[in-house]
Amino acid sequence: MSPAPALHEKPVQGKPAPAQTGYTRAVLALGSNLGARNETLSEAVADLVDRPEVRLLAVSPIFQTKAVGGPAGQPDFLNMVISVETSLAPLDLLRHCQSVENKHHRVREVHWGPRTLDVDVVVYG
Structure with missing residues (x-):
């Protein structure tokens, strides 16, 4: 297994720091091993941050x-x-992540089985 990649900080212009806005930082892990994996991951990132309550850092x-x-x-x-x-x-963030999984046809038939998309909340706060 490859080591966890470093995040590349992208400045988000016009957005105040989380401490000033009531926002909490979170880290989400995404994975895909079925279908158009690259496309699924790209679309999932866009879907995850498509709500005003979630801002990409x-x-x-x-x-x-x-x-x-x-x-x-x-x-x-x-x-x-x-x-x-x-x-x-x-729990609302988890539900949002699961709704994005569902949008990308995630099924839970086999434990640890193949999937179009998996989104995990790794860190919250």
Whole structure:
């Protein structure tokens, strides 16, 4: 497995720091091993920050890993992380992430099975 990529800070012009706005920083991990993986990840980032309550701060490079812990023979995953600031409460952010997964046809039939999109809240606050 490749080491976690560094986030490349992208200045967000015209947006005050989270401490001044009531926004909380969060890190989201995205992965895909089915379908048009690159396209899915790009669209998912756009979908995640399409709400005014979620603002994009930084994006990692995309990296490829073997599927671990699930059924044998799965395609490799493409993975990335993003840093955001959000005014959503933790469970509301999780629900938003799951709605983006659903938009990209995520199904939960096999534990750790292949998926079009996986979005995890890695850090909140």
